[in-house]
Structures are given as structure tokens and as C-alpha cells.
Amino acid sequence: MEIATIKDIAKALNLSTSTVSRALRGSYEINPETKRIVLECAEKLNYRPNPIALSLKENRSRAIGVVVPEIDNPFFSQAINGIESIAYNRGYHVVIFQSHESYDREVVNIQHLASRRVDGVLISLSGQTTHVEHLKELHSKGMPIVFFDRFSDEIHTHKVVADNYQGAFDGTEHLIKSGKKYIAHLAASPTLSITRERISGYRAALEKYGIPYNEDFVKYCNFSIEDMEKIIDELLSQPILPDAIFTVSDRLAMACLKILKQRNIRIPEDMALMGFSNLKVAELLSPSFTSVIQPALEMGQRAAELLLDIVEKKSKNPVYQTVKLPTELIIRDSTKTVAD
Amino acid sequence: MEIATIKDIAKALNLSTSTVSRALRGSYEINPETKRIVLECAEKLNYRPNPIALSLKENRSRAIGVVVPEIDNPFFSQAINGIESIAYNRGYHVVIFQSHESYDREVVNIQHLASRRVDGVLISLSGQTTHVEHLKELHSKGMPIVFFDRFSDEIHTHKVVADNYQGAFDGTEHLIKSGKKYIAHLAASPTLSITRERISGYRAALEKYGIPYNEDFVKYCNFSIEDMEKIIDELLSQPILPDAIFTVSDRLAMACLKILKQRNIRIPEDMALMGFSNLKVAELLSPSFTSVIQPALEMGQRAAELLLDIVEKKSKNPVYQTVKLPTELIIRDSTKTVAD
DNA sequence: AATATTTACGCAATCGTTGTCGGCAACGTT
DNA sequence: AACGTTGCCGACAACGATTGCGTAAATATT
Numbered sequence: 001m002e003i004a005t006i007k008d009i010a011k012a013l014n015l016s017t018s019t020v021s022r023a024l025r026g027s028y029e030i031n032p033e034t035k036r037i038v039l040e041c042a043e044k045l046n047y048r049p050n051p052i053a054l055s056l057k058e059n060r061s062r063a064i065g066v067v068v069p070e071i072d073n074p075f076f077s078q079a080i081n082g083i084e085s086i087a088y089n090r091g092y093h094v095v096i097f098q099s100h101e102s103y104d105r106e107v108v109n110i111q112h113l114a115s116r117r118v119d120g121v122l123i124s125l126s127g128q129t130t131h132v133e134h135l136k137e138l139h140s141k142g143m144p145i146v147f148f149d150r151f152s153d154e155i156h157t158h159k160v161v162a163d164n165y166q167g168a169f170d171g172t173e174h175l176i177k178s179g180k181k182y183i184a185h186l187a188a189s190p191t192l193s194i195t196r197e198r199i200s201g202y203r204a205a206l207e208k209y210g211i212p213y214n215e216d217f218v219k220y221c222n223f224s225i226e227d228m229e230k231i232i233d234e235l236l237s238q239p240i241l242p243d244a245i246f247t248v249s250d251r252l253a254m255a256c257l258k259i260l261k262q263r264n265i266r267i268p269e270d271m272a273l274m275g276f277s278n279l280k281v282a283e284l285l286s287p288s289f290t291s292v293i294q295p296a297l298e299m300g301q302r303a304a305e306l307l308l309d310i311v312e313k314k315s316k317n318p319v320y321q322t323v324k325l326p327t328e329l330i331i332r333d334s335t336k337t338v339a340d
Numbered sequence: 341m342e343i344a345t346i347k348d349i350a351k352a353l354n355l356s357t358s359t360v361s362r363a364l365r366g367s368y369e370i371n372p373e374t375k376r377i378v379l380e381c382a383e384k385l386n387y388r389p390n391p392i393a394l395s396l397k398e399n400r401s402r403a404i405g406v407v408v409p410e411i412d413n414p415f416f417s418q419a420i421n422g423i424e425s426i427a428y429n430r431g432y433h434v435v436i437f438q439s440h441e442s443y444d445r446e447v448v449n450i451q452h453l454a455s456r457r458v459d460g461v462l463i464s465l466s467g468q469t470t471h472v473e474h475l476k477e478l479h480s481k482g483m484p485i486v487f488f489d490r491f492s493d494e495i496h497t498h499k500v501v502a503d504n505y506q507g508a509f510d511g512t513e514h515l516i517k518s519g520k521k522y523i524a525h526l527a528a529s530p531t532l533s534i535t536r537e538r539i540s541g542y543r544a545a546l547e548k549y550g551i552p553y554n555e556d557f558v559k560y561c562n563f564s565i566e567d568m569e570k571i572i573d574e575l576l577s578q579p580i581l582p583d584a585i586f587t588v589s590d591r592l593a594m595a596c597l598k599i600l601k602q603r604n605i606r607i608p609e610d611m612a613l614m615g616f617s618n619l620k621v622a623e624l625l626s627p628s629f630t631s632v633i634q635p636a637l638e639m640g641q642r643a644a645e646l647l648l649d650i651v652e653k654k655s656k657n658p659v660y661q662t663v664k665l666p667t668e669l670i671i672r673d674s675t676k677t678v679a680d
Numbered sequence: 681a682a683t684a685t686t687t688a689c690g691c692a693a694t695c696g697t698t699g700t701c702g703g704c705a706a707c708g709t710t
Numbered sequence: 711a712a713c714g715t716t717g718c719c720g721a722c723a724a725c726g727a728t729t730g731c732g733t734a735a736a737t738a739t740t
Contacts, residue, residue: 003481005696016720021698031718048455052401053696055392056725063435071424072637077417084411084438093456094436095403098424115388116433117343141343257624279621284597286626297412345726356690361728371688393726396695 004045065113082300103128120144127189144310148303162294167327168201184242244272287333344385405453422640443468460484467529484650488643502634507667508541524582584612627673
């Protein structure tokens, strides 16, 4: 049982393919009676237009590509959820790519996307990515690109980000107000925009409360488990021990919590702990985990909307915007003051 | 700057498209010198074959569709991770669909997949799905389908599942050996194969140790938060209170833990708790969470391999197999006996 | 020298669909 | 009666790439 095409209908009804095509799309210049017959036949044969043929003709694929560092990461899976929901409603399909935080794989992914002729690209850069020539080239050839979360300033397009500065500021301020003075900041890759923004927020809060900035309290982690452990241990063997750690990713938060527990460091008495996190289980951790929450789902939705607006819009010169979504500080036990 | 086609090369070199095509694929009947010139020109124009044109010609898309209930669920995001890695290596792309546990959306997804002309489908059924005519029809038309995790017996094809029976048996046995006698089982949708298998394992373990099966201790939950709360509360207000709860999904485990904490029920003293879970943070929960772990990533990989084998194989009659992967019981604090 | 073979390439069809053009009837208009 | 208009439909080309077939010229064979 093969899939019916417009030719099969034409043959069955002894009509031309042009007539069948027009009848199916309800063209005014087709006899209503003919239309009826064609539609009936199409129904009987379970005809479905071949999207590949349409793609070839219209030079569009009705698919968007999404490049994320890792699907299996709560932030990104929530974002993809949002992307998929918007794309679905607007008749687009979502093709997924993972960079696994590798620059090389990101480049390969972009090449695949380009040759795949997707209609647009949503991307959150890998932690290793320091230059974006691969994206620049694609963008200069007219491929709509929208960044979410991790962007590059070198490409002029829509960006959807969390308010990382404010989030880090709020989190740090909360720690300060809880009486903490030696606040460590466990950052992600220094090449990422989010890292820089969060450190800015962190420093601004310190400054506001007259706390000196200590370079040794800021550590950059890549994403391997071993390195994270080493770096966290490093932090814990400083001459001046921090009394709070602000981690800026789910993986860092988890690793940090685990190591502190192993070292029998009491949280929050000896060490307050908070994260930039999208873990749904944050409140169930021991102790429950104070977090700056990013609106991951909404970020995915907004990014997808902006992308599809470009894809579908005639305007050659869209006004590119950077959408900054507010974060939310949720205070739980891991930063409770002893007095509480 | 448009994308170069084979015609552009032909025009530039004053050759026919056939010659260019053959030169690019290294046909023996093209002059080596001509080949060189063509390849050089292709390089210069940054030529990439149009996969859509190829798809139309070869009647294949080099894409596989994946239908999961929810991306934002650790089990499925890990499985997709596995799927993507295999597909990537074999030159296929992954198109994602979510059913959101809705039968209707699952049907629509399948229709999309069918009309999208994907080369194969990987699916884990929605919790609402009770019949699979939509899949049967697709399968009967020759679409390769492989189930993972949640399957239907009505379709004869490859299946990749965790050993749910043994996993539930092991978990239940562990609870029994910890001295628990009133073990509740919080199951997912009764229509799912995994639910039935896990209940079988649960019952078998009870039987082995001569513990009577109590129907009131088995509760079925759909996936809405409110319902879960209601059902768990129901369980907690039985004449005979359970002394252990075995939950069979991440979401149930989380809801259960939260509610028990709210009710100030001590874990594991008053109530042992364990899950069928893929939560990476299980060991960081309070108390750390005993779990039967499913090899989600590996399940995705195996399923993708089996699917692509069918897709690429000439054999019309593959020997369909059901791959059953072992689960792993990880014992942590939420089921510790008081004596420990 | 006449024929056979090889080399190297072009033509045209194909995949499924749509858009452009053109044409044949059957009407209405003058 | 001659012309214009409208309704309805088919032939053809095109999207990008592959491929079977044909063929001219160059070379080899007898």
C-alpha cells in the first residue's frame, strides 16, 4: 500500500494534475462539482500532500533547528518544551542537535542545519565556543538565527535571555543580608555571556554592601565532573574559607552539594549554598535549595516566536531585540540564617 | 547570496548538470580533469547537495521521528540523548514530538510524522493511549516503528524495555527484607504495559515472602499534580497505614516525598520510600532516595539502532525482538531499616 | 580501410507539487 | 453574425538532483 499522490487522483478521475491540485486548494476556477469529486477521491485514497515536494518547490522546509549543549539538562529540556509547543502550533517541526558543550560538534551541527535547509535556527552556544564565524557565515547567507540563554554579541539578531545580572545581584544580596561576608561564586565557562553577566551582578551586589571583591572566590568550571570536584575542593582549601557558595548551573549546584555533604560541612550553618537552577526537585533536596530560577520554558517560547516571526515576515530588516526575562529568587533552607 | 546548486556549477563551467552530478559523485565515466575542475568549482561556490531534492528523488528523508510523552522528564530526555547520539553517527536527524500524555495529541503527532515522510518512528506511548489503530495503520503502510519503554502488544515490531518485572520485584523484595510488611504501590496509568509489568513484579515479590496482596495498597495515578496529591492522601488515610511506598515514576516519587514531608511523616522510620526513577539528584534528596534505575540512555541507543537497522535493511521480514535491559537497584537512606 | 569499442559527455525523464500560459466551449453583447 | 467574456480545464515548466539512454569523437581491432 503506497502513499497516494496527486497523480493517483488525477489518473483515477481522468483529470490533469493541475486540476486536482487546484481543486484541492479550492481554487475559484474549478467547477464545484469537480471539486467535490476530487475531494472525495482524495479522502478515499487518504491523500496527504508531500511536504518534501512542497519544500523543494517553495524552498522552505517548515522545520527549525535547535542546537543546545545538552538535552538532558533541566534548563534545556524545559526550553525545548517551550520551543516545541510554539513551533507545533505554528506548523513547524523541531529538529534537535546537541553540541555536548563542544565547539567542534557545534560547528558540525551548524553545517548539518545549513545543508538541511531548515527555515531557522535557535541556538544556545556551547561552553567551548569562543568565536562564531560558523554562525556569522550562516547568518550572512540569510538564515534566521535567534539566540537563547547563551548568545554572542558578534551577531546582530534577536536574543532571549534571563536577567542574569539582576538574578545574580538578587542572589548575592540575599546571601549578604543573611549575614554572609565571604561569598564564593562558582561560574561556568568564562567565554559565555551568561557567566560575565552573572559575575557582574555578583560584583555589583558586593560593592553595594561594601564587601571587597576577592578574585580567589570566583572559580570557573567547565562541565566535567572531575574538574568540578577539583575546583570545589580548591575553593574549600583557601586561607579564608567562604561562608557561602553561589553556583550558577544545575550541574555545579549538584556537585557542590554532594561534595559539601561528603566533607561533612553543615549547610547552611557552616556554608550557605544557592544556585542558578531549574531543578524541579530543588525544594526536596537536603537542605531544600535556595535558587535563582530562570523561566526556561518561557525563554524557549519567546525565542521560538521571535524566530518564526522572522521566518515568516516579509520585512527584510527586522528590528532586532534582546528580550530579557526576569528571574525569580526562591529562598529555601540552604541559605537560612542561624537566627531563623 | 543564494545557495549554490548543481546548475550553478554547470552554468559556470559550461557543462551539463548530469556531468556535474557524476563528477561530484566520482563516476568512472567522467574525465579526471573534468572532475578536478568541477570539484574545485563546487568548493569555490560552497556547494552542498540539497537534501530535500534528494529526499524527493529517493523517497526517504534521512530523519527519524521521536514521540515521547514529555521532553522535560529525566527519563525521556536521557533516552532522547541516546537516540540523538546514534542517529547523528548514522547520518540521520531527529525530529521531536511530545504527546503530553494525551492520546489525541499522540494521534496528531503520528499523522504529522506520516505526512512528513520520516524514515522511521521511535515512540513511547502516552498514558492515555488505550488503542493503537493510528500506529497500526502507519505500520501496515510500511513505516518502521520501534517502541521503547511504553509499548503495545498489538503491534509486532522491535521493542526496547527495561526489565520492569524484575526491577519491581527487586525493589519490593528489598523493602520486604528491610522489614516492611504493608507495602503500597503507586502505579502510573493502568493502560501502560510498564504499569502491568511492575505490578506483576511487585505481586510476585509479595507472594514469595507470603505477604498477602492488598488491592487497596495499589493506586493508579495519572499525571496531574492535583490528582497525585489526592491519591497519595487517600493512601495515607487507609485503615491499615502502609509502612512503605513504592512509586514508579519520577513525578510520583517527587510528589510523594513532598507530601510525606508536609505531613511530617518520618522517612524511613514511619514510611520507607523508593522509586522507579532516573533522577540524577536522587542521592541528594532528603533523605537520599532508594531507586530502581532504568538505563534510559542505553534504551534510547538500542531503540535507535534497531530502528535504523530496519530502515536501512533490505530484508522485508526482520526478526522482531524485544530487548529487555536490566534495571539497577540503588539502596539509599529512604529505605534504611531502623537497625541500620 | 572498415568496423568495433571505448571515452566522455548531453538529453530527458523522474520524484510531487504548483504556477503560467493557453485553449475550447458556451454564453452575452452589439 | 461577428466579437468579447467567462468558466473550466490541460499542457508545460520548474524546484534540485540522479540516472538510463543516446551519441559524437577518439581510439582500437581486424
